[in-house]
Amino acid sequence: DFSVRLQVKGEDELAELGEAIQTLARDLEYLKKERKEFLASISHELRTPLTYVKGYADIARRPNLKEEERNRYLSIIYEEAENMQKLVKELFELAKMDQHSFQIHKEPANLCDFLKKLHDKMLPAFHEKNMSLIYKCEKNITVQIDQKRFEQVMINLLDNALKYSDEGSVVSIEARAEKNSIVIIVSDNGIGIPEEDLHHIFERFYRVDKSRSRTSGGTGLGLAIVKEIVEAHGGTVYAASEYGKGTNVVITLPEV
Ligand code: ADP
Numbered sequence: 001d002f003s004v005r006l007q008v009k010g011e012d013e014l015a016e017l018g019e020a021i022q023t024l025a026r027d028l029e030y031l032k033k034e035r036k037e038f039l040a041s042i043s044h045e046l047r048t049p050l051t052y053v054k055g056y057a058d059i060a061r062r063p064n065l066k067e068e069e070r071n072r073y074l075s076i077i078y079e080e081a082e083n084m085q086k087l088v089k090e091l092f093e094l095a096k097m098d099q100h101s102f103q104i105h106k107e108p109a110n111l112c113d114f115l116k117k118l119h120d121k122m123l124p125a126f127h128e129k130n131m132s133l134i135y136k137c138e139k140n141i142t143v144q145i146d147q148k149r150f151e152q153v154m155i156n157l158l159d160n161a162l163k164y165s166d167e168g169s170v171v172s173i174e175a176r177a178e179k180n181s182i183v184i185i186v187s188d189n190g191i192g193i194p195e196e197d198l199h200h201i202f203e204r205f206y207r208v209d210k211s212r213s214r215t216s217g218g219t220g221l222g223l224a225i226v227k228e229i230v231e232a233h234g235g236t237v238y239a240a241s242e243y244g245k246g247t248n249v250v251i252t253l254p255e256v
Pocket of ligand 1: 156160161164188190191192193201202206207208209213214217218219220221222223224247
């Protein structure tokens with residue numbers, strides 16, 4: 001009868017509430033752990049360049065050092081300071097994204113024109129490493145993008161293709177309209193990514209080869225930023241790769 005039904009319903013709700021609270025507690029615990037790990041990574045990432053800066057500055061100030069040696073140490077200090085500046089800038093961007101104070105101003109743009117401009121801008125860096133940069137785009141694809149942010153996405157991907165490929169290899173940017181979406185692919189025939197790392201590379205500070213990333217000026221944040229920006233555009237991004245053969249990064253954007 002009614003009172004029995006009410007009691008059972010009440011117990012059910014209580015059990016549901018209990019489960020919800022437990023899930024919430026687990027989520028909070030997870031977030032706390034993530035935050036702790038993130039902070040630990042930041043201090044670790046800053047400690048390495050700082051150690052170099054301090055060590056080399058100490059040597060560079062020795063009075064009887066040869067001029068050319070001093071200059072060599074000063075160049076290293078400068079490079080390390082640049083790395084730290086990049087790291088702090090990227091951390092600041094991610095912090096803004098986390099606080100949702102990050103604004104995307106989407107406007108219609110001709111994707112081929114946008115990619116062509118980017119291609120021309122990046123070409124000298126590729127030529128410097130004796131590499132080619134090919135660009136293929138179907139005519140008249142219109143996308144809704146925040147051009148400044150999206151340029152950051154493409155630069156990060158092309159920078160990676162450049163960093164993780166050997167001299168003389170080829171990188172391509174390809175864009176096409178598919179059934180309900182627009183696809184942009186950056187592909188290289190560089191060192192590739194082992195399968196077990198593939199799912200992690202969009203995480204903050206995740207690197208397959210720490211020393212290669214560091215010596216080429218990597219922060220481990222580039223792909224995390226790519227993911228945030230692409231998702232803020234309503235799109236998706238993933239990487240496919242064969243270790244030793246090359247990598248394709250595929251961005252999908254919603255059709256306008
Ligand atoms: P990083 O600053 O280290 O390049 P990213 O977030 O851009 O950081 O990339 C994360 C890691 O993914 C890199 O350290 C590298 O190991 C791997 N990676 C990214 N792009 C490529 C690529 N095109 N080829 C091979 N490895 C790549």
